Amino acid sequence: MKKILSTTIVLGLIFISLSSKAQSNKCATMTILNERIEKDPAILLRMQQSEIETQKWISANRSAKKTQVLVSIPVVVHVLYNNPTQNISTAQIQSQIDILNDDFGLFNSDSLDNSHPFWQYTADTEIEFCLATRDPNGNATSGITRTYTDSLSFIGDGNEKYTATGGEDNWDPTKYLNIWVCDLSASGGTLGYAAFPSDLVSDPDEDGVVINYTAFGDIGTATAPNDLGRTGTHEVGHWLNLSHIWGDTICGDDFVADTEIAEDANYGCPTFPHNANSTCGSGVNGEMYMNYMDYVDDYCMVMFTFDQGTRMQSALNGDRAGLLTSLGCSSPSTINEVLLENTFNIYPNPSNGNFIINAQLTKNENVSITLYNLVGAKIQQFDNVNNYPFLMSLNDLPNGSYFIKFNSGNNTITKKVFVSK
Numbered sequence: 001m002k003k004i005l006s007t008t009i010v011l012g013l014i015f016i017s018l019s020s021k022a023q024s025n026k027c028a029t030m031t032i033l034n035e036r037i038e039k040d041p042a043i044l045l046r047m048q049q050s051e052i053e054t055q056k057w058i059s060a061n062r063s064a065k066k067t068q069v070l071v072s073i074p075v076v077v078h079v080l081y082n083n084p085t086q087n088i089s090t091a092q093i094q095s096q097i098d099i100l101n102d103d104f105g106l107f108n109s110d111s112l113d114n115s116h117p118f119w120q121y122t123a124d125t126e127i128e129f130c131l132a133t134r135d136p137n138g139n140a141t142s143g144i145t146r147t148y149t150d151s152l153s154f155i156g157d158g159n160e161k162y163t164a165t166g167g168e169d170n171w172d173p174t175k176y177l178n179i180w181v182c183d184l185s186a187s188g189g190t191l192g193y194a195a196f197p198s199d200l201v202s203d204p205d206e207d208g209v210v211i212n213y214t215a216f217g218d219i220g221t222a223t224a225p226n227d228l229g230r231t232g233t234h235e236v237g238h239w240l241n242l243s244h245i246w247g248d249t250i251c252g253d254d255f256v257a258d259t260e261i262a263e264d265a266n267y268g269c270p271t272f273p274h275n276a277n278s279t280c281g282s283g284v285n286g287e288m289y290m291n292y293m294d295y296v297d298d299y300c301m302v303m304f305t306f307d308q309g310t311r312m313q314s315a316l317n318g319d320r321a322g323l324l325t326s327l328g329c330s331s332p333s334t335i336n337e338v339l340l341e342n343t344f345n346i347y348p349n350p351s352n353g354n355f356i357i358n359a360q361l362t363k364n365e366n367v368s369i370t371l372y373n374l375v376g377a378k379i380q381q382f383d384n385v386n387n388y389p390f391l392m393s394l395n396d397l398p399n400g401s402y403f404i405k406f407n408s409g410n411n412t413i414t415k416k417v418f419v420s421k
């Protein structure tokens with residue numbers, strides 16, 4: 001919950017939140033940030049400047065309800081192993097990429113029911129991920145590096161990020177999301193940690209996300225209760241400038257307007273409503289403990305909000321804008337073709353039944369738009385759609401999930417939408 005919009009107060013709150021005691025070792029992002037700020041106070045100043053730019057972008061774009069452009073982020077996974085178990089399978093790596101796409105795209109099968117009071121805030125962030133297919137030199141890649149390390153376990157001090165200290169140097173962090181997967185058991189229980197966007201310019205070699213190999217993906221070495229890949233979702237949320245839902249201090253601020261204020265971190269899986277009408281000011285529905293940026297168990301965290309999505313889009317239009325022009329998700333041999341594909345965006349989503357569709361058409365091809373229900377039955381089809389924005393009214397449909405398929409030439413794109421009246 002964003003409590004106050006005043007820039008001065010916002011900056012004060014950043015300082016307060018960074019001064020608070022770390023709540024847990026589960027995610028070490030803020031602990032590590034605090035340690036770095038103690039050594040170099042200029043980091044805090046850069047965060048404050050970045051926050052001013054973030055708030056400017058959000059106020060300009062949120063009020064205008066502009067279409068968010070679907071962004072594909074290329075991911076390189078650096079596997080660091082001291083024994084064969086830590087050298088996790090490609091299938092396990094792909095499972096984490098799939099989970100990121102499910103969670104950021106609201107394709108997760110465990111999302112809130114549309115009768116839940118917080119369903120109205122649940123969002124498709126318009127952010128997707130691919131295992132990189134093109135490396136920084138333009139060559140084909142699997143998007144995975146595998147490095148034997150003498151280190152029995154890393155402690156979360158950054159050694160994972162450098163070849164010289166038993167890790168692996170990151171790829172150009174302005175063009176790729178670097179994820180290191182390694183043994184973090186010596187760190188005291190840390191599942192992962194991330195660098196914030198405001199660190200990118202000053203500490204590019206440190207940019208990326210580190211995740212314990214037992215909390216990565218949902219197969220292989222993934223271990224309950226951290227075995228649904230939500231550590232990845234949470235840490236990539238930080239990497240795209242999201243804070244913890246409780247603002248890392250009692251009744252703190254996460255600079256997001258539509259997340260309920262939370263008193264503190266939540267663990268396990270509380271019962272809804274949790275901590276309703278708290279002294280912090282949570283409403284009758286209590287805290288949004290099921291948000292990916294809380295500390296609940298993997299199976300319990302199921303949502304990002306619209307304003308969290310906007311904040312992440314702000315990062316992609318600010319400190320992380322280099323990703324918008326990355327070719328990392330393109331195949332080296334077919335780059336020109338890939339860049340010429342048509343793209344489509346739908347907003348708002350969920351909606352009361354009126355969806356607006358925008359397109360970036362790079363090919364002059366007839367576009368057909370077809371609506372399907374969840375079991376694949378065709379409900380409605382529009383052919384030769386060539387005027388955008390295109391309004392698609394689904395007012396007569398019952399609440400629930402639907403698929404919209406776009407066909408243009410050989411290009412087919414399917415998106416999930418939600419009707420919630």
Ligand SMILES: [Zn+2]
Binds near residue numbers: 027238
């Ligand atoms: Zn965290």
